Structures are given as C-alpha cells and as structure tokens.
Amino acid sequence: MVLIYSNDKKLNMEMLSKGRELADELGKKVTVAVIGKSDTDPEEYIKQGADKVFVADTDLESFKVEEYTEILAGIIEKTGVETILISSDKDGKELAPRLASMMDTGCVTECTDVYIEDGNVTAERIIYSGNAVAVERFIKKPHILTVPAKLFDPLEVDDSRSGEIINEKVAYDESPSKILKVQQMECEGVNVEDATSIVSCGRGFKNKEDIKLAEELAKLLPGETIGCSRPLSADLKWMTEDHWIGLSGHKVKPKIYIAIGISGQIQHIAGMRDSDIIVAINKDPEALIFKSADYGVVGDLYEVLPKLVDTIKAKIS
Numbered sequence: 001m002v003l004i005y006s007n008d009k010k011l012n013m014e015m016l017s018k019g020r021e022l023a024d025e026l027g028k029k030v031t032v033a034v035i036g037k038s039d040t041d042p043e044e045y046i047k048q049g050a051d052k053v054f055v056a057d058t059d060l061e062s063f064k065v066e067e068y069t070e071i072l073a074g075i076i077e078k079t080g081v082e083t084i085l086i087s088s089d090k091d092g093k094e095l096a097p098r099l100a101s102m103m104d105t106g107c108v109t110e111c112t113d114v115y116i117e118d119g120n121v122t123a124e125r126i127i128y129s130g131n132a133v134a135v136e137r138f139i140k141k142p143h144i145l146t147v148p149a150k151l152f153d154p155l156e157v158d159d160s161r162s163g164e165i166i167n168e169k170v171a172y173d174e175s176p177s178k179i180l181k182v183q184q185m186e187c188e189g190v191n192v193e194d195a196t197s198i199v200s201c202g203r204g205f206k207n208k209e210d211i212k213l214a215e216e217l218a219k220l221l222p223g224e225t226i227g228c229s230r231p232l233s234a235d236l237k238w239m240t241e242d243h244w245i246g247l248s249g250h251k252v253k254p255k256i257y258i259a260i261g262i263s264g265q266i267q268h269i270a271g272m273r274d275s276d277i278i279v280a281i282n283k284d285p286e287a288l289i290f291k292s293a294d295y296g297v298v299g300d301l302y303e304v305l306p307k308l309v310d311t312i313k314a315k316i317s
C-alpha cells in the first residue's frame, strides 16, 4: 500500500497522482493520511485518486514534528503501508528523516522521479549541485520518500470514485516544546509557484529602482508576476522571499519564464527548469543561462527591455 502525507492539500493532490500510478502498477491501494486541523473534505482525496483516507482523530492545532512523526508512524503500523510519499516542504523535510529514523529504514529526499523498476520502488534525485542524477532503491521497508512541489500533475476530479474514510485515534506523546508565538513571514503576497508567466530579475540590475523595467514587461503578461534570483532577495533585500526562485527558494513551472540579468547557476536553474518556455536576456554570450533557454537575447538589459516592451505594446495595439 502507498501512503501520501502533506499538510498542504495541493501537494497531497500532486503526490496522489504518482501514488495512484505506483499503486496500480504494484496492484496495491493508496491512502492519504490527515493529521491535525484540515479544511479539506476527505472525499476530495478519494475523488482525486485515493482508495482510503486515514484521519487521525486529534485536536492538534499546530505542527510539532515530534508529535506528527509519532502519529504518522502509528498510521503506518495500523495500515501496513510500505511506500510513503511525504511533501518536501518545510514540515515534510523535518518529518520524513525523523520518521525514517524512528522506523529504522531509509529515506530518499527531494526525488525528481519515482517509479517501479523490476518490481521495486525506484527514485531519482539530483546530486552534486545538479551535475549527476542518483538512481536509488530501498533495501528495507517501509520506503520513505520526499517529493517537491510541482513534480507531478494532480489527477482530474472523478465524482464517480468511492473509497473508505477511517477516523481513528492514534497514540502519541505530547511534545515537550511549546509554540510561544507565530510570526508571519514578510512577503508581498506573490504566488510565483502558481504563476503562468514570470519575469525574473537577477544581479544584472544595478539598482532596486531599475526593477520597474521588468515590471513594465510583466504588466504585458498574464498575472504580472515578478520573480528573482537569490541575491536580490537574500542579500540585497530588494524583494521579499516570496519572489525568490531556485533550489532554496520556490520551484516554478510557468508557461513562460523570462530570466533577465541572471547568470544561470544550477541553484537557480533547479527552481525554474520545468518552465514551458525559457527566455534569457544577458549581456554575456557565455552566460550559463543560455544553455537552459529556448530563446536568448545577448544584450544589455537596459537597452533590450525598453525595446522589447515597446515592440510588444505595438503588436498588442
């Protein structure tokens, strides 16, 4: 049996489509685990591929990794699942290795693919900063894997599907830690992960004010979404972290990604390589970004951007 766990509905739906595929191939069932407060009707998971939803009956208000690890281990024991897909988000990254350690088994993190080969669950992940792909198999059960967002597309809703919803208490020890304060991260409410077009800015911009050149271009595209490389957010603080794209930022999959003044280091590429069309504007013809781009403009962004905006405006009118 395959188990899916995330406390984010969207990520559950994405993993569910892969879970369904693995389970069908192995002739097994898929269960979604729900722990703590959830606004999602368990039926929604069934309509999108689950055979069962196991709702751990608790009154937990917030995520505490010690408690969630014990509860998830309890669900695994009760349901006898063998393969567990956990979202590779902030909570999942903390939870999965602890769970593997508690269950004395292996954990493959940040999978870029999961499939069955020779009857075995097999996972791929990027290693050596993107220079190689490791293909890994488990030598023990259960198999624990973490899956980044946007890797798999959710299945279509199928109202005719039916399944089982289990509501049961699972024993756990109360965590010795207390949450004293929850503070909202500073952000501008930008959702780069769901954007259909992104105009992304790098260190090629000389001043914060110059970002308006990219904003002019973004205004001509659906969603007006601006992204950035790490230095603009983490070092220069020109943009909040919700704009930050890459390995340690957000993973995006827009229809069009326009990288302006971005060199194309692997840590940035890791976050945007799945975009449908990648356009790069860079004054260095040797810039790495051109290796990942479908279209490249070699030129100074301060000259290229105004011309591009004017040309698109003229075409639109």
Ligand SMILES: Cc1cc2nc3c(=O)[nH]c(=O)nc-3n(C[C@H](O)[C@H](O)[C@H](O)COP(=O)(O)OP(=O)(O)OC[C@H]3O[C@@H](n4cnc5c(N)ncnc54)[C@H](O)[C@@H]3O)c2cc1C
Pocket (backbone or CB within 6 Å): 201, 202, 203, 204, 205, 228, 229, 230, 231, 232, 244, 245, 246, 247, 248, 249, 250, 260, 261, 262, 263, 264, 265, 266, 267, 268, 271, 281, 282, 283, 284, 287, 299, 300, 301, 302
């Ligand atoms: C563990 C780790 C995690 C990381 N995670 C991330 C991450 O999530 N996201 C991320 O982005 N980075 C990440 N980085 C940093 C990454 O390695 C690069 O340093 C970063 O992506 C570089 O940003 P940049 O391309 O904007 O800047 P630079 O590398 O400085 O490139 C600037 C580019 O702009 C071009 N340019 C300059 N002037 C102009 C002009 N006038 N017109 C046109 N082009 C111009 C230059 O030719 C150059 O190619 C990470 C690094 C580490 C070690």
